[in-house]
Amino acid sequence: MRLSELLNRKVVSESGERLGRVHDVRGALVGGRLRVTGLVAGELGILERYGIGTHGSGGPGEAKVHGHPVIPWERVVRVGSEVVVRDESPKRS
């Protein structure tokens, strides 16, 4: 699948909660390969679409990341017309 086809897909949890749309894909550059490690989803403000205020890292000479929360790939159940992810497990006290 192409990246452009994955971007903007709706993301829902197994319990039906709407989690926004995919607006980026987190990857890891290791050993000459680019593995997909997660999805960046949620509502994106206008300024953030231009990369402002994302509290990301990276500078003029480096690769960049948003500061947004990432859904790790392990939570993804399937990628269909929507992306379905496992609910976050409730914290045990």
Place this chain on the structure above:
Amino acid sequence: MTLKNVLAVALGIFAAIGGFVDIGDLVFDTQAGATFGFQLLWVVVVGVVGIIVYSEMCGRVSAVSERPVFDLVRERAGFGAGLSTLIASEFVNLMTCAAEVGGVALCLKLLSGLPYRLLIPLGVLGLVVTCWVLPFRWIERVFGYLGLGLLVFVVAAIKLHPDWGQVAHGFVPGSHSGGSLLVYLYFVVGILGTAMGPYEVYFYSSGVVEDHWSLKDLGLNKVTAIIGYALGGTLAIALIIVAAVLFLPSGISPQFLGTPALAAEHSVGQVGLLLALVGMLFAVGGAAIETSFAGAYSLAQFFGWKWGKKERPAAASRFTLSWLVIFALAFLVVMSGYDPVKLTEYSVIFSVVALPLTYLPILLVANDRAYMGESVNGKLANFLGGLYFAVIVAIAIAAIPLMLLTNGGQG
């Protein structure tokens, strides 16, 4: 100030002269002086500050990232929005280039007496050969410094002994007398539009990369922007003063480019006329080159092609073809016989409408710490940048209605 720095300022002067005293200014500024006297002088100052703010920002972004601004438009806004911006700016570039080419032919006619229609192809050929043969730095220097012949208008303005009190009054924005409010506002939009043209910032940012500026050149960037555009603004002010003194009382409407030049002759004699015409030729010619290159830069930078005068023409063949094609299309537009002065007015008004699209990415990227590191906008740059962005949006909305309502400033 080392010699290298003095010559480096040539980029700023070239960009400013070509951007600030091109055919749009020559037309709008003399018209403004002839219609409203000194009452629009404050608009020039507003325009100068605006273009300094955005040029400095744009130069800083390009020096720090070592990439031109148009790369960033696509990276940030994506393919669709970037392509729309590209199409809009190419349309405006082409119109403006055609206006400048028409202006070059008019200047050549005033200098040589040869027929206008013959001078259109000769003028375009001259421009193309110059761009082909000269390296980027020499284009900057030749056109930038010879364009300074326009300084004769400053001399003329002083020698005409205007009422300096009234001149000073013109720097205060406010009420005007004589002439409708709508026409006055049309000139406000026109003067701002011709001061802050979109092609200027694209050309400047690509020029920064062509000249290999980097982080250590940020100070030079500031100086270049300020000196270059302050100089351009001074010339614009001189044009308005000269037109106000000579044309307002008699009610002559300077529809023809020759009139400002004759104004120079009136106060400085034959030498003045020659300097004015040579200055106009190289300022307008420089602007023609800027617009055609700005178009080629934007196209190449959107698609990721090799670009720049630094490459051999055949090595960056798509870039080379782009600027050649823009000159060719401009040539065709001018040969169609459309009135060059009217073409100029339309190109300025359409540039104004495209301004927000151009300037917004610059303002946004200049604030992105991940891109700029420590060189992000400070409070002053953001305050001025934001203020001017609001001004740009306002004039972009008002431009076409004002043009229609005032019948192109005729009232």
Place this chain on the structure above:
Amino acid sequence: MSKVTEVDIALSILDHQLVDSDGQNCGKGDDLEISGLDGDSPEVVAMLVGGNAWRSRGRLGRLAARLSGNAVHVPWTEVDSVTSVVTLKRPATELRLNRGDEHWASIVGKLPGS
């Protein structure tokens, strides 16, 4: 253990400039091919450059794609590093990039001094 660098792909790679091993521009990252999305460890296998890579980039993209030829698939193994640009390991010609410049050079090259 190899160094692991995190990167947000749409922010850092998509629509960014590609530069070959000689430092020459050779197009933009117009799209990326990801495989293994139905499994545990999907990965980016190729970059798509030019032509009908624009097919899925919106309405204007579809129009642009129709006017162009085939996209070039650059396997991810050809990528050397990701900074503000994506640098490739080999010259553009070996990767079949910048064919546009080669194509038009035959015309531009006929002019003197090119």
